[in-house]
Amino acid sequence: MWHDGGYSGMRLHRRQPSAGLHGQAVLQRAIRLCLLILSGFSLLSGPVQAENGGSPQDVTIGVLAYQGELAAALDWAPLTRFLNERVPGYRFNLEHFDADSLRAAIREQRVDLVVTNPGYYVAMENEFGLSRIATLDSPQALSPDKGTGSALIVRSDRADLETLADLRGKRLAAMAPDAFGGYLLVVREMLAQGIDAESHFKEIHFLGVPMMRIVAAVQRGEADAGVVRSCFIEQAAARGVLRLEDFRVLGDRRSVDTTAAAFPCGLSTPLYPDWPIAVTRGIGHSLSKQVAQALLSMPADTGMAWTVPADYQTVHELYRELRTGPYAHLRDVTLAGLLRRFWPALLVLALVLTAWGVHTVRVEHLVQRRTAELRASLRARDEAEARVRSHQEQMEHLSRLSILGELSGSLAHEINQPLTTIGNYARSLLRRHADGRLTDAAVVEACGEIGSEAERAGGIMRRIRDFARKRTAVREPADMPALADSTRKLIEGMLLHAPLIVCENELPPGCEVLADGPQIQQVLLNLVKNAIDAGRGLPPERQAVTIRLETADKRLLVHVIDQGCGLTAEQQSRLFEPFFTTKPDGLGLGLPICKTIVEAHGGRLWAESNIPSGMRFSFSLPCHAASN
Structure with missing residues (x-):
């Protein structure tokens, strides 16, 4: 289990089961019976035989069950039913894990697909090489990039608790020291407000799963506040498990943050990307592509929807700032x-x-x-x-x-x-x-x-x-001719027989853009690499690639021009669709990601045929005059 070593010195207590749970054995038997029934329905909805007449191949989906096995089975049953219907020749089975057992299952290659929260994915991506193929598009999320947050709940009758600063010297209930939505998001938000969880809390109770244990501890007064995933108490209230008026969210950001005002649930932290579904190293490329295409076509009326993989850089920044998870080694600067x-x-x-x-x-x-x-x-x-x-x-x-x-x-x-x-x-x-x-x-x-x-x-x-200082990349004035020339040198250094790459700078003096240099260079590298692939096998004079810089209507234009065989009109119309590719070994995500980066900078990426042969890929960026 990946722990946040920086908080090992706290006064931590794990609550023992109370007498109110005397019916736990009966509940567990009921849960197992429901899981067996759901598994039977999932198998019945899947294919009986593979398309080639043989038995279908089993594919195991491992789910992080932070609300318990029964809730996870109910929440994710539509996923297995849909995949069993849309991906022939395979039988998808759902298995539920806590954080420790899911990590062991990934290490022992007992799961093929993993559905988990953003924090656990980033940690397992670093340790086991997981690769995300889609991100959940929840109806309550503002966007796939803003779908996961935490709520710090207190009882409604606690008039002494109004802000996060009021929690100094109080007791906190959370899931685990490494729980993403169940602890770490609140720790980072408190640090931003000058509150150090290591020294400012009287004690912290880590209660594990299900998350309802945290709500119960707050309700009984065993903890002054509890950390739960955003929308958890609202969903529990909708199911009749608790009364929403008994609780309130401390430090609700919706009243002070305009970007979070439209979020339908109480929120104490910024929003992070939604849950991803990832493939392990053992799964084949063909099956990965079939599953990704099926997920992106999954209609919302099935109970859930998916979109292209989101950017999880904000999750990396959180772990890097807290020096935990995949960045725990930053603590060892001794x-x-x-x-x-x-x-x-x-x-x-x-x-x-x-x-x-x-x-x-x-x-x-x-x-x-x-x-x-x-x-x-x-x-x-x-x-x-x-x-x-x-x-x-x-x-x-x-x-x-x-x-x-x-x-x-x-x-x-x-x-x-x-x-x-x-x-x-x-x-x-x-x-x-x-x-x-x-x-x-x-x-x-x-x-x-x-x-x-x-x-x-x-x-x-x-x-x-x-030595140990880390800085987050920011947008700043970028020298586009220098970026283009650096890209040329990088390509020529990587390829043994690199074709001729010509940089034509037609920019007027003083024209520059505000951009994240590494991201724009990523776009250039992708476009130049595609241009080189288009001319492979042709005569040397048709393998040359041109990078041209110019301006039009107060925008800086970058053109990457090749003299390859070109593309048909039908292929050009689908170039920026996720998973569409003309390469035998391509996944079809390079150009969509480039399009996302350029549009995030306020620009546009497009493609058109080059005369007399080949293609011209162009993108624009707002041009800013250099300050005197």
Whole structure:
């Protein structure tokens, strides 16, 4: 189980089952009976035989059951029924897990598809290589990117609790230290308001699943506040499980955040992407594509709807800020932590420093001994002073070696980056020499870059104190000609026989855009790679690719032009549809993602035939005048 190690020092208590749960055994038997009935219906709705006449292949869907097995079975039964109807030759079965058992099932390859919350997906993506193929499009969500949040509930009669700051010194109920909607979202929101859960709460009860345990603890007064998933108490009230007027949401953002005002449920945190469905490494590409296409065509009247995978960068930012989950290693920015992570490189560096130190000490010792021998004829006082100076110099030298040893962890980490770049350029020169493509210009360029990286290595000591600082990418003035040229160099460095890539800059002076540079470069890389693929196998003069920059109507235009075989009108009309591809091994998500990035920057991406042959892919961005 992936835990948030930063909160291990809290006074944490796990509540034991109360006497009010004396009928738990009967309830468990009823749940198992309902699950058997639902499984029977799911199997009956699926195909009896594969299309080739054989038995259908079983596909297991693992679901994180944060409300318990019965609620999960009822919520996700439409998913298995729909897939059994739409994907022939396979029999989809639903299994329910808590966080620990789902992780074990993924590790042991007992599940093929995983439906879970955004936080658990990001952690399992990092650990086991899960790959999302669709995101839930919930009716209560503002959008697939804004569908998951947390509500901090208190009893309605607690007049002493009005804001999050009032919880200092109080008791909190939550699901688990690593629960995304059941704990971590509220921890981050509290940190933003200056409240540290590690020190400001009197105690925290982690009650596990189902989430109704948290509501019960708040209602009985065993906890002053509880963390539940947004819309949980509203849905429970609709089912008649609780009375909504008995509770209220602390710090409801809908009254202060215009973007959350339309959200139908109480909300104490910002909204994050909705639940994804992901495939494990063992599932085949063909089945992944069939399932993704089926999910995107799933009508809302079946009980749920799906859309293309959302951007889960905000979830990564949360874990990085809290230094937990896949970013727990950021807590180990200590000498002991660096030794654990980088001990091979540190061992080599320590051996080099030790050998250098021994050699230096030996040389200095020989020099001092020779000096002492030359002064043997001098007076005893001068000889004694010489020995004292020798010992002092040796102690100062050992002190300098000790300081270098303390900094060796940071040095090993930082110096690896420029050394890797220098090695890459050196190997590139060797490859070009072996291929007979080495030119004076390439040597000058590579030597310039190697010199630049060498200067960068020389400035390492000044940057050690900023070693662990992480910054979130922001939009800023971007140099489009430089981005285009950087993309060209990157492509030429990756491909052994790269075609000619020409950058034509027709921009007027002072034209720039506000953009996230890495995202725009991602779009350029995708379009140039597609252009190179379109000309593969053609004569060299038709393999060339042109990147042209120009302006029109106060917008910066970027054109990527190839001279390949082109596309039919029907293919062009479907280019930006998810999962449509003309490549045998393509998934069909590259251009839709590029379109999403460009539109998020206020621009537009389109394609048209190039005269006399090939295609022209273009996108526009708002042009901003440079500030004086």
